[in-house]
Amino acid sequence: MRKTQLKLNKSVVCITFLGLCLVAITGCATPTTSAPSSIVSSSDNLYQTLGGKAKIDEIVDNFINEIAFDQETYAFFKDSNMQRFKEKLSEQLCVMAQGPCKYTGDSMEQVHTGMNITEANFNHGVDLFINAMDKADIPHNVQNRLLNEMAKTRKQMLYR
Amino acid sequence: MPYKHLFLSLALFATVGSATIHANDGKLLATAGLSQIEGAGGGGIVPWATLSGYDSQDQISVSVALSQVDLEDYRLNVQAVSASFYDKLELSLGHQRLDLKTLGGDIKMNIVGAKYKLYGDAVYSELPQISLGVQHKMLEDKAIANALGAKDTSGTDIYLAATKIHLGAIAGYNAVWNVTARATKANELGLLGFGGQGNDSYKVMLEASAGILFSRHLAVGVEYRQKPDNLGLKEDDWIDFFVTYIPSKSVSITAAYTKLGTIAGAPDQNGLYFSINGHL
Numbered sequence: 220m221r222k223t224q225l226k227l228n229k230s231v232v233c234i235t236f237l238g239l240c241l242v243a244i245t246g247c248a249t250p251t252t253s254a255p256s257s258i259v260s261s262s263d264n265l266y267q268t269l270g271g272k273a274k275i276d277e278i279v280d281n282f283i284n285e286i287a288f289d290q291e292t293y294a295f296f297k298d299s300n301m302q303r304f305k306e307k308l309s310e311q312l313c314v315m316a317q318g319p320c321k322y323t324g325d326s327m328e329q330v331h332t333g334m335n336i337t338e339a340n341f342n343h344g345v346d347l348f349i350n351a352m353d354k355a356d357i358p359h360n361v362q363n364r365l366l367n368e369m370a371k372t373r374k375q376m377l378y379r
Numbered sequence: 380m381p382y383k384h385l386f387l388s389l390a391l392f393a394t395v396g397s398a399t400i401h402a403n404d405g406k407l408l409a410t411a412g413l414s415q416i417e418g419a420g421g422g423g424i425v426p427w428a429t430l431s432g433y434d435s436q437d438q439i440s441v442s443v444a445l446s447q448v449d450l451e452d453y454r455l456n457v458q459a460v461s462a463s464f465y466d467k468l469e470l471s472l473g474h475q476r477l478d479l480k481t482l483g484g485d486i487k488m489n490i491v492g493a494k495y496k497l498y499g500d501a502v503y504s505e506l507p508q509i510s511l512g513v514q515h516k517m518l519e520d521k522a523i524a525n526a527l528g529a530k531d532t533s534g535t536d537i538y539l540a541a542t543k544i545h546l547g548a549i550a551g552y553n554a555v556w557n558v559t560a561r562a563t564k565a566n567e568l569g570l571l572g573f574g575g576q577g578n579d580s581y582k583v584m585l586e587a588s589a590g591i592l593f594s595r596h597l598a599v600g601v602e603y604r605q606k607p608d609n610l611g612l613k614e615d616d617w618i619d620f621f622v623t624y625i626p627s628k629s630v631s632i633t634a635a636y637t638k639l640g641t642i643a644g645a646p647d648q649n650g651l652y653f654s655i656n657g658h659l
Contacts, residue, residue: 338435338466342406349595359594360551367546373503 265368266318268361272309275316279309281351292344295334315368327375336376406433406466410502410544413623413633413656414444417514417568418459418473419492421540423621423635423652424604425586427557428510428542429501430463430494431471432658433628439464446654448637452645454478461492469494469512477570481645486570487519501555507543514538516569527610527643529572530579536563538586552591555600559586566610567642575609582607590621598623615640619652631656 269275283305286292296304307324314322324330336344345366352362411433415421420431420442432440439462446457456478461471473490494512501508514536518524521532538561548554562581564573574580584607590600601620608614621635635652642648 337437339437342435345407358551360547363547363551363553370503370546 264317265361265364266313266316269316269357269365271318272313274355274357275309275312275318277355278348278351278357279305279312281354282308282348285347285350289343289347291340292347295336295340312365312369316365327372328379331376332379335378338377341373341377406435407502411440411442411628411631411656411658413631413654414442414446414459414461414471414473416446416448416455416457416473416475417490417492417516418444418457418461418471419494419512419514420461420463420469420471421559422557422588422590422600422602423619423633423654424617424637425557425559425588425602426492426494426512426514426538426540426561427559427588428496428499428508428540430466430469430496430510431461432463434463434466436466438466441659442656444654444656446652448639448650448652450480450637450639450642450648450650452479452481452648453642454480467496475568475570485520486523488516488568488570489519490514490516490569501542501544502546507541510540510542512538512540516565516573518569518572521572524566524570524572527566527571527612528576529566529610530574530576531564532572534564534569534573536561536565538562549591552593555588555590555592555598557588560584561586563607564609565607566612567606567614571610571612571643573609575611578607578609578611596625598625612644613641615642621652629658 283301286296307322310320310322310324313320349362352365410429411431412420412427412429413422414431415426416424417426419426420429421427423446431442434440441462442460444457444459446459448455454477456476457473459471459473461469463469469492471492471494473492475488475490477486479485492512492514494510497509497511498504499506499508516534516536518532524532538559540557540559542555542557544553544555546553561584563584564579564581566572566575584605586602586604588600588602590598592598599622602618604617606614606616617637617639619635619637621633623631623633625631633652633654633656637650637652639648639650640646
């Protein structure tokens with residue numbers, strides 16, 4: 220009898236602990252509707268944390284370099300104006316990081332229509348982008364925050 | 380033994396087919412997870428909604444895993460192979476051997492599993508990824524299960540799992556959680572048979588995992604698995620604390636501290652879990 224009681228208590232403790240983990244995770248990950256809604260990002264702006272325009276440009280330069288040396292991904296860019304891509308991606312990342320920029324490019328749907336980017340192509344592109352951030356010395360936990368913003372455009376890019 | 384043949388041919392298929400099965404670009408690093416102790420894609424002891432490999436919806440992946448849990452009176456050895464088709468369907472084979480360190484001898488069991496993704500993408504969808512799975516378990520060594528009063532020497536578990544990975548959720552680190560509900564009759568995974576005297580109905584057990592990825596290569600977390608007590612042997616719930624090192628999309632290594640409680644009357648079965656996972 221006492222053993223059952225003990226076991227129950229242990230289960231309750233565990234479930235409570237896991238529950239707390241989940242609350243911590245989901246609580247922080249709720250989509251940011253108002254700017255300072257999450258504990259993590261309330262004090263620091265992602266744009267500033269990244270290192271402003273200079274770092275964003277460095278990431279974009281590195282990313283273009285990664286693409287240039289990657290056959291699979293380069294195939295999607297062979298008819299692209301890379302100078303324009305560079306400018307517009309930089310603007311877009313700045314906006315995603317809540318920096319003082321305006322995105323003046325075409326919609327993500329327009330840009331990616333006809334490319335038929337697969338899930339595998341996309342995820343490979345993410346790997347290249349992570350390499351680009353690594354080479355720009357962006358810390359892991361800052362990378363994830365930018366990736367979380369970029370992930371929201373995934374649906375507008377795939378299978379079009 | 381037909382099972383051994385199947386195991387070998389799947390492994391062979393994996394090696395020969397590696398030219399066409401190249402799914403390493405299909406998912407983000409670390410999102411393939413592990414093969415859990417029954418062979419399904421998941422954590423160490425809990426099956427997750429994620430499938431076992433790095434395949435995307437256009438790819439097939441094959442994963443193999445060797446795991447061992449070394450306890451005070453027992454040692455569990457697991458060989459598992461699984462194939463994941465188009466990030467939709469996972470088929471798995473698991474072979475368990477429980478060494479009875481104090482009593483001598485062992486208990487072997489084979490597990491055939493299938494998991495079907497019903498909804499979502501653990502990383503990219505707003506809601507968690509949801510999958511439905513089955514594990515059919517067949518004891519090779521039935522004497523101990525029968526002696527302890529188990530009703531059957533084979534049985535089928537059915538589970539529903541929800542998994543979500545949150546990018547940058549905790550101080551910028553990626554976090555993962557999973558909750559699984561499992562309908563089961565199994566005693567100690569099934570190694571002690573299925574059901575018991577007057578306890579032969581399915582029970583729904585709750586399992587859960589939570590983890591943080593401290594880098595692209597290091598995950599740390601905790602798992603909990605509730606278990607029924609059909610045999611009246613004070614079967615305990617299981618807990619583990621794990622660290623996984625993921626050097627590449629081809630391989631991962633996991634170590635865990637496990638608290639497995641009382642097993643077949645032997646109390647305080649705490650120990651270490653080691654697992655190596657390979658992905659094609």
